[in-house]
Amino acid sequence: MRLTVLAATGRVGRHLLAQALEGGHEVTAVVRDPAKLGEWRERDGVRVVPVDLSAAxxxxxxxxxxxxxxxxxxxxxxxxxxxxxxxxxxxRAVVAAMREAGTRRLLVVSAAPVGTVPSPGRPHPPRHDPGEGPVVRHLVTPLVKRVLRAHYADLARMEDVVLASGLDWTVVRPPRLTDRPLTRRYRIAYGQNLRGGASVGRADVAHCMLHAVDDPGTVGQVIAVAS
Structure with a gap:
């Protein structure tokens, strides 16, 4: 397949890039600073497109x-x-470009707490996620949301853009991300977080996303992924 990876030098993006190449895919890597790709710039099957996604x-x-x-x-x-x-x-820029180019399939990384974060498109979200246990619901999630309030608000607005895009989208919501190696042993759930899912490796998040690309059952779905 021909895949475009955004933020390919990021901590999830690097795993997406590496695993996509290992799977034999042709990859376009969208990066702000191509120098950060290092050896990947020389790999066959990689096309590098420098774009500052925060720029007008x-x-x-x-x-x-x-x-x-x-x-x-x-x-x-x-x-x-x-x-x-x-x-x-x-x-928002990616969605606009995809519409103009006629590209349909979009997969994005969000975060587990975002389902209960208000946004313009969803001003009254559920107070609690149905997949959370009592400790996470009453202690962990409120604490994390206070510390990362602005980050989650940004991701919630991002989800608004994706859900309103009209594209064939999938939103992946992991909990706390770690740098543990790829295990391929992770759980997924649709529409709610995973009970006991406190963390997941970035490599496994990338693996989950790549395997969802051509799975029609994941289109239009919010998927939780956790170890």
Whole structure:
């Protein structure tokens, strides 16, 4: 398949890039700074497109990156305070570029707590996620949401953009991300978080996304993934 990976130098994006190449796919890597790709720039099957997704007019540069792709996979998300807002604005640019290019399949990474975060498109979300146990519901999630309030608000607005896009979308919501190696032993659930799912490796999130690309059952679905 021909895949476009957004934020390919990010901590999830690097796994998407590596696993896609190992699977024999042709990959277009969308990055802000191509120098950060290192050895990947020299690999066969990689086309590098430098785009600042936070810049105005990014969708114009993205058209060539998404045109002809079988799927676009986004590891885009806020990193640090300076990055808050990039998930929404970058995804908005990607959606616009995909519509113009006629590319339909979009998969994005969000986060487990986002299902209970208000957004313009969903001002009154459920107070609690049905998949959470009492400790997570009353202790862990409220604490994490206070600390990362702006980050989750950005991801919630990003989800609004995706759900309203009219594309063949899938939203993947992991809990706390770790750097553990690829295990392929993870659980998924549709429409709610996973009981006891406190963490998952970024490599396994990438694996889940890549395996969802051509699974029609994941289109139009919010999927939780956790170890």
């Amino acid at each position: 007019g990014a969708e114009r540069e993205l058209r060539a990156a998404v045109r002809g792709a079988d799927a676009v996979l986004s590891g885009l998300g806020p990193v640090g305070k300076a990055g808050v807002g990039v998930a929404e604005s970058g995804t």
